[in-house]
Structure formats: C-alpha cells, structure tokens
Amino acid sequence: MKTLIELLSAEVGKAFETAGYDEKYGKITVSNRPDLCEFQCNGAMPAAKEYKKAPIAIAQDVAAALNGCACFSMIDAVAPGFLNLKVDPVYLRDYLTKMRTEDRFGYAPERSGERIIVDYGGPNVAKPLHIGHLRAAIIGESVKRICKFAGNDVIGDIHLGDWGLQMGLIITELKERKPDLPYFDENFTGDYPAEAPFTISELEEIYPTASAKSKDDDAYKEAALQATYQLQHGNRGYLAIWDHIMRISVEDLKRNYENLNVHFEWWKGESDVQPLIPGMVEDLKKSGLAHESEGALVVDVAEEGDTKEVPPCMILKSDGASLYATTDLATLLDRRQAFDPDQVIYVVDKRQEMHFLQVFRTARKAGIVKDGIRLDFLGFGTMNGKDGKPFKTRSGGVMRLETLIEDINEQMYTKIMENHEADPEEARETAKIVALSAIKYGDLSNQATKDYIFDTDKFTSFEGNTGPYILYTIVRIKSILTKYADSQDATAVSACALAGAVNETDKALMLELVKFHDVMEAAYSEIAPHRICAYIYDVANAFNRFYHENKILGETDKQKQQGWIALLDLTEKLLETCIDLLGFGAPERM
Ligand code: ARG
Secondary structure (H helix, E strand, C coil): CCCHHHHHHHHHHHHHHHCCCCHHHHCEEECCCCCCCCEEECCHHHHHHHHCCCHHHHHHHHHHHHCCCCCEEEEEEECCCEEEEEECHHHHHHHHHHHHHCHHHHCCCCCCCCEEEEECCCCECCCCCEHHHHHHHHHHHHHHHHHHHCCCEEEEECCEECCCHHHHHHHHHHHHHCCCCHHHCCCCCCCCCCCCCCCHHHHHHHHHHHHHHHHHCHHHHHHHHHHHHHHHCCCHHHHHHHHHHHHHHHHHHHHHHHHCCCCCCECCEHHHHHHHHHHHHHHHHHCCCEEEECCEEEECCCCCCCCCCCCCEEEECCCCCECHHHHHHHHHHHHHHHHCCCEEEEEEEHHHHHHHHHHHHHHHHCCCCCCCCEEEEEEECCEECCCCCECCCCCCCCCEHHHHHHHHHHHHHHHHHHHCCCCHHHHHHHHHHHHHHHHHHHHHCCCCCCCEECCHHHHCCCCCCCHHHHHHHHHHHHHHHHHHHHHCCCCHHHHCCCCCCCCHHHHHHHHHHCCHHHHHHHHHHCCCCHHHHHHHHHHHHHHHHHHHHCCCCCCCCHHHHHHHHHHHHHHHHHHHHHHHHHCCCCCCCC
C-alpha cells in the first residue's frame, strides 16, 4: 500500500492543481516543528519563484483548496509560506486499519521477487569462533531476513574458510604427535577409521599450537605448506583427515550459530569451488583478460576516475597456486550455476573492501556474473572495547564467542533475579533471550560500516536505546493484551477495532507506526538494519509515553478502550516483526 506521506502528498498536490499551480509542489514531509503541526508542505516557496507571487498567497490558495478534504484536521498557511498540517484522526484510523489487515502490514517493496545470496559468517574451519565473527553473523542474518521480508528468494551462505593453510598446519601437528596413524602411511590402501583422531577441544588446541610453531620454525612452516599443497592435490590420507576436521568443526559451528539464532541455507566452503578454478583460469587466459606480470597471472581492474589506486586482481601466484580472489571468483561462478542470483551481498570486515572491488570488477569484465547483477559489499567496522581498542579479554587475548555470550547471559540472569522473584530455571531461559537482544541490538543499532564500542553495561540496561528496553516494552504490551483477553474471551483482542486518536499521546504513537513502510524500504534498499532499530526505538518511546498517561485496562469508555487495545495489538505485532528481522525474539515475561 502507499505510504501515508505519499497519500497526503497526493492530496496536497491536487489542491495545488485546483488552485492553479503545478501539483509537483505538493510534497509533504514530517514536521520539524512538532509543537505546531504533524506534517508540513514547503512547496509554496519554490512555486513563488515560478509564478512570481508571494509564497504566503500561494499557501493561502492551497489551504482554501484543501478545505473540506477528509484527510486533514488542521490546515494552516503561515508566513512566509508554509502549510502546517495535522492529519485527520479518522483518516489515520482507516490507514492503520488497513495496515492491520494487510500482508506485511501493506509494505510493498519497489524491488521484489528476486534471487539474492547473502554471504556472511565466513569462519575458518578448525579455529574457534571469536568475537571477530560476531558482526558478520549478526548483521548478515538480519540483512538476509530483511531481503526475505521484501519478497525475495534468499540464500544465506556461510562460505567456510576450509581450504587454506590452517588445514596443512593441523595435519603437520597431528603427524608430529601421532606419526603411526594410517593417514600418514603412504602404503596404506584400506579404509581409514570412521572415528576422528581428535575431539573438538583437541582440535582447538592443535591449531593455535601449530600456528605458533610455524611462526618461529621455518622447517615446520615448510612442512605445513607442503601438507597444504598435498591436500589440495589429492593426498588420500590428508583428505581423510580433512573430512574429520570438517565434520567435527561444522558440528561445533552449527551449535554456536544456533545459539546466536543464526541459520545458513548453504554450508558451502572454499573447498567446494576448487574444481571450477582450472577451467575458469583457462577462460580468463583465452579471453586475453588475464596476463602475466612478474610471473603471476593478473587481471587489470583499474578504471578511469578511480580516486585511489586499484591494483590488478591476482589470479595465480608465480608458483601456480590460486588465491583468495581466485576462490571468490569461482564461488560466483558456482552461485550462478546453482542459483542464478540477481544480487549477491557480502557482509565482511570492511578491511576487505579492496579485495571485493577487485573481485567484482574482474567478475563483471570476464562475464563470470550475469549482466546487471548487483554485487554489494557491506563492510562492517570493528567492535571495540570501552578503551576504544579492538575488544579483548581482560588478559588481553582474543575473546571466544562462547565466552562472551556466557558472560552476558550471566549478567542478564543476575539482573532478572535482582528485579523480581523468579523461578531460577525460567529466569535462565529468559536471560538467554534477553542477552541475545542485548548483543544483537547493541551491534545493529549502529550503522554497520562504523566501528562501535561493545559496552556491556549499556547494552544490558533495561532503559535507553537497547535491546532489553525494546523487549521490556513488548512484554509490557503483551501483558496488557493478555489481561484484557482474560477479562473477555480469547478472540477479544482481534475483535477490537481501531478508533480515531483521542489525545496527543495515542496519536503520536499512531504517527510513529505509519512510518513502517518507509523504514522497511530504507532498510532493504540501503542494506541498513539500523533503520529498523531507530524505528522500533521511536515506537517504544511513543508507546511508553502513551502507556504512562492513559489507564488502558481501567478505561470505562468501552469504545475508547477497544480502540486502544487494537492499537496495542498492532504496535505489538509491528515490534515483533521488526525484532524478528533483527534476528531475535521476545520472552513471555521478563
Ligand atoms: N574466511 C574469510 C576471512 O576469515 C571471510 C570470508 C568472507 N567471504 C568471502 N566470500 N570472501 O577473512
């Protein structure tokens, strides 16, 4: 459905026309003087230039033409030529009633029905998830849900880092520790054991140990590079170890992402596209796009008008090995074959911006992606501690994601138990739900590209612009609706019809709710979940102001009360939809 602003602008435009002016001057905006009016139209000022007339005279003409229009309850022409407007309560009620009955609240995206892949997560297998992976997971999941809500067919792909040096390092370390395993026996032809020769915790210890060793032992590093090379060239025993590593790590990753309410449709990885590389490289050579430079194979991607230097995209190193960009190009090829996307959105650390610029340009030049495809890089900033430096553990180490989540869960639990008496088991469950909102909202309420400070005390607060505050508001509304239904019957809430606003606070809430369509469109087209956060914060504030100034359950005027219950019902549904798009849910009680 059309947005309220569009509908009202059309009415004002018509009035301009009736009064003898171009209707294009009828655009209205939300008022920047809320003490005077709800909406304003500034069109008389530019119209004055065209018609060589005083702007106030034009504004008065338009006001006169608007007289009798059902959509405004106040139309004021004021100096020097503004039109100050208030929307009619009945008109507003009808608009909200339509929102309440329509699918997606009547949100009709400009672009819809497309195939979109969101590439996010990107963890490297066998390394524990740490807070560096948090932002990709949180932002990517939300972006994916927003794209789905806009009516697209969307795939979230984790794009595992599963083919690199870390695999060679693990193999090398394992060989040192257990040289007698059949994987290292070149003459072994039987079936390898089904059981992995390590557990996940051993694996998580093996990798950092190996990585540290390789840094000050050249021979060890060489062995790891060799092992990586052999793995990538089909060494049977190494591939069997790789299988074990994958199975065990992926299981652990699934559990971790599950805890974050993050779900991927595809669990593909860098390894999956390796078979596509030789043919792709051949094509790049044949087309003449790729050329040799200092022994390496590169594609020039600099363009006229570049404001910074864009170096050539490296396809093969001088030793013939493929690189990060090669894999990403092959992945685009694979995605085209498997899903034929209209858009691919990458949610990755913004320090990788140049890499993606090179990959996108090469992919377009080489026709690896179809014409007209949208390739978007949403680069996110760093998550910092209160000291403004990248978030670390107290001892200065990299913090594991699990530890961070456990810490916040614990804090939330303590808070809930302090707040009111609660059953410890239920409080644990609630704490988990609220903690997730704290972590996710804390991240998503910032523009993704900016660095932000992970401030535990602020994020877990029940007041201010936080996830727990939003949930608290939702729980409050739910409790009123439940109490109302209990006093009537189960269908009582949906049977209530919206009514026209009766005072300033219920109208203010209504005027926040109607912004939904614009907010969704902005969040989708700008790939910007923070827009949704800003919206629900305004809605929550407007609701709480309304709640404090009106006795909803105690109201004796039944029609008024039913109108409010319907308003609460819509508010609650909008808020729940929005937090679902952000990737978290609300508890029943808090
Ligand atoms: N594994 C990569 C890293 O740790 C992130 C992958 C991002 N996605 C991609 N298609 N390159 O840096």
